[in-house]
Amino acid sequence: MKSTKLIYMILPYTRRELPGWGKLFENLGGYKSELWKDAPIRTIRGKFHQYLMTLDLSSWHERMTYFLGRYYELDIQKFMIEAVKPGDSFIDVGANLGMITLMAARCVTPTGTVHSFEPNPLVFKRLQANVSNNELQQVTLHNCGLAEGESELTLTVVNEELGMGTFTKIPQQDESLISNQYQLTVYRGDDILPEELPGITFIKIDVEGFEPLVIRGLDRTIQRLHPVILTEVVPEHLERGGFSVKELCEIMQNYGYQPLNISTKRSGLRHHLQLTKLTDNQMTENVLWLHPENNLSSRLEKYFKES
Incomplete structure (x- = not known):
């Protein structure tokens, strides 16, 4: 859906945790679980520990971890x-x-x-x-x-x-x-x-x-x-x-x-x-x-x- 496509564009903003990232994430549907039912599995490196994390974006807490680059x-x-x-x-x-x-x-x-x-x-x-x-x-x-x-x-x-x-x-x-x-x-x-x-x-x-x-x-x-x-x-x-x-x-x-x-x-x-x-x-x-x-x-x- 449009909202979930747009939200990936703010990854540089959320990963840096710049002021207002939470509101932007919310407005683009980040907390709306119904939009993420068919979301993909993604693997990223954590920004604090640099280890690989495999995350299911249909889960809200894993989705938060993905967009922040760290455990929430x-x-x-x-x-x-x-x-x-x-x-x-x-x-x-x-x-x-x-x-x-x-x-x-x-x-x-x-x-x-x-x-x-x-x-x-x-x-x-x-x-x-x-x-x-x-x-x-x-x-x-x-x-x-x-x-x-x-x-x-x-x-x-x-x-x-x-x-x-x-x-x-x-x-x-x-x-x-x-x-x-x-x-x-x-x-x-x-x-x-x-x-x-x-x-x-x-x-x-x-x-x-x-x-x-x-x-x-x-x-x-x-x-x-x-x-x-x-x-x-x-x-x-x-x-x-x-x-x-x-x-x-x-x-x-x-x-x-x-x-x-x-x-x-x-x-x-x-x-x-x-x-x-x-x-x-x-x-x-x-x-x-x-x-x-x-x-x-x-x-x-x-x-x-x-x-």
Whole structure:
């Protein structure tokens, strides 16, 4: 259609993220999924990590990645660029297609290590392809989900977005959106991860409300290494899993962690990382948890600002 043909003309504008790119993208139909049902598969190199990414433009988040030249969640990537260094370890729980895995692989370099967990078998094949196409020897892939203990659970994929999979209960009003279900075995992360991990350890957990159970299954790793932990905090997702934001905060505080908000601030054409201390009633969608015995603060001191 005309709109989708015109939108390719603004690629130089969106890739540079020039002022007003979002409005231009919207006006030309970038967010209208019905216009992209028959969109092609494209392969590009990420502008931050320079690795190949194969993207299905019919999916809104892959489409955004294509037009930006990077994974669409900028705050997480800016944090990784500044915080994750060669020789570190990164654990990606809920790796999806591997957008964060690729960024982590670039940051830790071949001297570090990345462990990526993705239970959805269809999504895992694409994750495998993204890692294989870039010959990332520092990445170890695990086709399984994590939880508090080993058990058989149902992974439900909601709507046609491959990444929208959850082990939590789907509300009755959303059952019509279910596109697939899988009976899968989940494991304790402590039983899979090696005892020794090089450098500072980072753990990213984005599992649609299952975060507390993943954390409990990483108990030994957390108590031994005091890793930097990044979690998604979405009240509706946590409630589906039988938890609340307050309970998640209590779990993390019992381990001695303090929550921080990750954001970016634009200055001219550049985006700069900002970190702000949070309280229990200030939770944001992506929360960074730091332990006082982790020496990451020295890397990030200049990015802190008063709340």
